[in-house]
Amino acid sequence: MKYVFITLAILAFASVVSADRLVRLYDVSPGSVTEMIEEGYDVANIDMRNGYVDIMLPERQLDQAALLSYDYEILPREWGELLPENSKGAGYYYDPDENWAFWCSLAENYSDLSDTPVSMGQSYEGRDIYFIEMTSPVSGYKPPIYFTSLIHAREPGGNSVLIDFAMWLTSNYDGGDTRAAYILDNSTVYFVPVANPDGYVYNMPNGGNQRKNMNFTLGDGVDLNRNWGYMWGYDDSGSSPNPGDETYRGTSAFSEPETQVQREFLIDLEPIAAMNYHTYGGMLLYPWGYEDILAPDNDLFVGWAEAMTAVNDYAYGTAWQILYNVNGENNDWAYSATDVPRMYAMTPEVDDAGFWGSQNDTTEIERICNECRPMNIIFCMANLGFVGISGESEVGIEPMLTLNSIYPNPAISSASFRITSSASSNVSATIYDTSGRIVASFETGDIAGGTSNLFWDVPQEIPAGVYTARISDAAGNCDSMRFTVMR
Numbered sequence: 001m002k003y004v005f006i007t008l009a010i011l012a013f014a015s016v017v018s019a020d021r022l023v024r025l026y027d028v029s030p031g032s033v034t035e036m037i038e039e040g041y042d043v044a045n046i047d048m049r050n051g052y053v054d055i056m057l058p059e060r061q062l063d064q065a066a067l068l069s070y071d072y073e074i075l076p077r078e079w080g081e082l083l084p085e086n087s088k089g090a091g092y093y094y095d096p097d098e099n100w101a102f103w104c105s106l107a108e109n110y111s112d113l114s115d116t117p118v119s120m121g122q123s124y125e126g127r128d129i130y131f132i133e134m135t136s137p138v139s140g141y142k143p144p145i146y147f148t149s150l151i152h153a154r155e156p157g158g159n160s161v162l163i164d165f166a167m168w169l170t171s172n173y174d175g176g177d178t179r180a181a182y183i184l185d186n187s188t189v190y191f192v193p194v195a196n197p198d199g200y201v202y203n204m205p206n207g208g209n210q211r212k213n214m215n216f217t218l219g220d221g222v223d224l225n226r227n228w229g230y231m232w233g234y235d236d237s238g239s240s241p242n243p244g245d246e247t248y249r250g251t252s253a254f255s256e257p258e259t260q261v262q263r264e265f266l267i268d269l270e271p272i273a274a275m276n277y278h279t280y281g282g283m284l285l286y287p288w289g290y291e292d293i294l295a296p297d298n299d300l301f302v303g304w305a306e307a308m309t310a311v312n313d314y315a316y317g318t319a320w321q322i323l324y325n326v327n328g329e330n331n332d333w334a335y336s337a338t339d340v341p342r343m344y345a346m347t348p349e350v351d352d353a354g355f356w357g358s359q360n361d362t363t364e365i366e367r368i369c370n371e372c373r374p375m376n377i378i379f380c381m382a383n384l385g386f387v388g389i390s391g392e393s394e395v396g397i398e399p400m401l402t403l404n405s406i407y408p409n410p411a412i413s414s415a416s417f418r419i420t421s422s423a424s425s426n427v428s429a430t431i432y433d434t435s436g437r438i439v440a441s442f443e444t445g446d447i448a449g450g451t452s453n454l455f456w457d458v459p460q461e462i463p464a465g466v467y468t469a470r471i472s473d474a475a476g477n478c479d480s481m482r483f484t485v486m487r
């Protein structure tokens with residue numbers, strides 16, 4: 001009896017310590033969302049399509065919600081925290097030990113496809129950040145594609161999606177689905193399932209709600225997805241200089257071991273593309289995040305996003321178009337080509353029920369995996385040049401120069417580049433391999449405005465593989481597209 005009482009007392013204390021609740025605020029203007037972010041509120045999800053914002057509030061301060069919006073709803077407890085009474089680790093999510101066991105058993109069961117986990121370096125508290133390499137025995141140059149989850153430690157839904165995709169690839173390679181075979185025969189897929197292991201372990205077994213890492217030198221951790229080295233600390237929008245804020249960016253770019261370790265690994269690996277999984281909200285984000293500008297490859301991203309979200313109807317766009325500006329974020333660095341060749345990096349925000357809402361509901365976890373699997377497949381296929389890409393900018397900015405298509409794709413001995421230019425100009429084209437090296441370049445001479453075709457004889461010395469064609473004119477307009485060369 002005494003034992004029971006003490007246990008209850010500890011549980012009660014634990015729940016007081018971690019008692020945060022997600023609150024949904026309706027009828028909030030974009031301006032007041034910006035204010036909330038600037039004031040340091042923990043903004044968990046913005047859904048402008050449906051007109052609400054979710055914020056995390058300590059249970060003691062729930063009355064603040066009424067000050068922010070007259071129309072609000074306190075969301076179920078399990079959306080915001082791993083329930084203390086849920087005794088099974090992370091519930092139906094994979095806790096840290098279950099993750100490790102899963103990836104080890106995958107390597108055992110599919111030893112020809114999946115390697116055992118390997119450490120790429122250590123976290124702040126000295127835990128291994130491990131990766132898993134997956135590819136088929138088919139030889140040849142196989143560009144790396146990189147998947148991560150749990151850089152924010154309270155977002156386990158993304159981890160479930162990675163586990164599901166790894167299972168799908170391995171179990172369908174042999175005869176189940178030709179797309180799995182195509183992906184593993186033509187690329188090497190890397191998984192980093194627990195990018196912030198200290199935070200995730202801290203959140204176990206019950207109650208914790210840590211988003212940042214566990215470097216408490218100045219506050220209560222650093223937001224690892226604001227600590228990357230491109231436009232780090234550009235401004236204070238969505239990235240905070242205050243150590244107590246959930247978006248605290250750290251003392252300098254790459255100040256944290258977790259981002260340093262990934263940076264070094266990526267410099268060695270040079271992936272062509274990355275999917276960095278977060279939750280929650282049902283969105284697909286791509287660069288740029290730091291400023292209200294479109295990436296040179298915006299049409300490409302839009303085209304991919306359109307195809308990738310056809311099944312799940314996720315909202316897509318840059319962070320500033322559908323969420324809020326962020327700097328020091330992972331995608332911007334990967335795409336910036338600052339330390340590595342340009343990587344086509346995207347961030348899905350899985351449509352989970354809050355951060356932990358599916359902890360006791362395996363059918364909900366199946367749902368999010370089912371709706372993200374097609375997104376992963378299309379992303380890999382698109383990056384491997386398998387899928388023809390076409391897309392138009394949605395935001396009303398008329399591109400001055402567009403590379404509409406490359407035909408045939410895959411190209412064998414020659415290719416036709418269909419381009420549209422708003423004025424007559426001298427257009428030059430450069431062909432890059434997946435490491436960013438130039439393998440060919442040529443000029444058109446003056447072309448008239450409008451649509452025209454550039455013909456290119458593929459030099460014999462160019463090996464089969466995936467390439468990026470980039471066209472540009474003297475005024476600095478440019479556009480690019482991936483394509484494949486076959487031999």
Ligand SMILES: [Zn+2]
Nearest residue numbers: 152155278279
């Ligand atoms: Zn996140």
